[in-house]
Amino acid sequence: MTRYTGPMIDPHHHLWDLGLKRHPWLEKARDEAQKVVFGSMSALLRNYGIADYSADAARQNMVATVHVEAGWSDDYPHEETAWLDTLDHGGSIAQRYVARVRLDDPDAGVRLAAEAANPRVVGIRDMVSWHPDPGKSFAPRAGRMADPQWRSGFSHLARLGLVFDLMLYPWQMDEALDLVRAFPETLFVLNHGGSPADRTEEGMALWKKGLASLGSEPNIRLKISDLVAYDHAWSFDSLEPVIHHCLESFGVSRCMFASDFPVAGLHATFDEVYDVFRRAAEPLSLHEQRSLFFSTANDTYRLGLGDDEAFTEREPCLTCA
Numbered sequence: 001m002t003r004y005t006g007p008m009i010d011p012h013h014h015l016w017d018l019g020l021k022r023h024p025w026l027e028k029a030r031d032e033a034q035k036v037v038f039g040s041m042s043a044l045l046r047n048y049g050i051a052d053y054s055a056d057a058a059r060q061n062m063v064a065t066v067h068v069e070a071g072w073s074d075d076y077p078h079e080e081t082a083w084l085d086t087l088d089h090g091g092s093i094a095q096r097y098v099a100r101v102r103l104d105d106p107d108a109g110v111r112l113a114a115e116a117a118n119p120r121v122v123g124i125r126d127m128v129s130w131h132p133d134p135g136k137s138f139a140p141r142a143g144r145m146a147d148p149q150w151r152s153g154f155s156h157l158a159r160l161g162l163v164f165d166l167m168l169y170p171w172q173m174d175e176a177l178d179l180v181r182a183f184p185e186t187l188f189v190l191n192h193g194g195s196p197a198d199r200t201e202e203g204m205a206l207w208k209k210g211l212a213s214l215g216s217e218p219n220i221r222l223k224i225s226d227l228v229a230y231d232h233a234w235s236f237d238s239l240e241p242v243i244h245h246c247l248e249s250f251g252v253s254r255c256m257f258a259s260d261f262p263v264a265g266l267h268a269t270f271d272e273v274y275d276v277f278r279r280a281a282e283p284l285s286l287h288e289q290r291s292l293f294f295s296t297a298n299d300t301y302r303l304g305l306g307d308d309e310a311f312t313e314r315e316p317c318l319t320c321a
Contacts, residue, residue: 001282004289007063008274009305011297012191012225012258014070015084015094017047022079025071025138041266048262050093056261056270063294065093066301068165068191069100069125077101077111081118096301098123098165101153104144108153116160122301124157125165126150128172129195136197138167145172145179158185163300166220167191170198173210180217188220189300192260193246197230208245215249221300222250224277224292226260228267236276243280252288256296257281 016023026044053065072080081099089095099115101108103126115121127138128145144150145168157164166188168176173194180188194214196207214220224246228234231242247255257277264273281289298305 002286002289003278003282004286004293005061006290006294007061008293009256009297009301009303010057010062010065010259010261011189011256011301012068012223013053013065013261014263015049015053015067015087016070017049017083018045019047020083022073022076023071024073028135043266044262050087050090053093053261054090056265057259059271060274063092064095064298064303064305066096066098066122066297066303067094068098072100074100074102074105078114081115081121085118085120094120095303096120096122098125098163098301100125102126103153104147104150105153106149109156112153112156112160112162116162121162123163123165123189125167125191127167128176129168130172131169143175145175151179151182154179154183154186158183163187163189165189165191165223167195169195170203170207170210173206173214177210177213177217180214180220184219186219187300190214190220190222192226192229193222193224193242195230196227196242199231208249211245212249215251215254220250221254221256221296222246223256223258225258226264227276228264228273229260232267234267236279239276240280243277252284253291253296255292256300257292258297 016026018026026041028041067084069080081097084094084097087094097120099121101111101115101124105111112124115124129137130139130142131137154164164186166176194207194211196204198204198206215222224243227239227242231238259270259273261270281292297303
């Protein structure tokens, strides 16, 4: 067995500047009693910029990353993309964006076209993860994926060449399956391993069944990311079966490892996250490992890194031995 030491793409992380006051969900963290599915968010109440990400990922061989919308206020459309464009990307960080557009907005088509005009924007996320506990909901209401107005906005994605990052809870997977089948020309990317938040035997059975069903559809891929958010007392032995089921449901070629930093940092360091990924992938061939750490993300988010460019000789990864 060989542990992966090659270059990597991180297809899911966030950046923010709290001084801009554009992230209402983070404002909730000022109330110590406020908890989401991730637990207390108070540790996220700090600016997280390119230098912070670079420090967290310094011991990893990241050659490119994808910034995923970070809950920017709906009152200020397009501002997050414009802000990201002002940053010094350092040659590799936030080379592509998954932007935020409310798909049930009457002007969704216009707003999607405006985002797609930016060459760095390759995808859209409008979170549908609804929870009966308001503190754990990331969506304003249940049933968004079946709503005709929301679907009307969604229908523009394929024409504009945008992928859709899908964040939900397992009890919404039947609704998501209908959406995925209704839009076969759209490429979906399921976030965070399908969010196995309910760790009871019944909850995990629901997640397993739903994930396998979604994995049977050809137009959806899977990000294996932030599993520690749903397993706060995690260990390799507790995370490995989850990763295994992800790979079994979607196949290695349609999965990608991602950090979800700084959110995952509530429960693990960057190096701990990627050590788990490397250990779990060790039994696979080098080609399969390359898919998980590099190739699938490169293809999905149109980063355009060829193997000759990415797999040149680099400094060895200090945590891979």
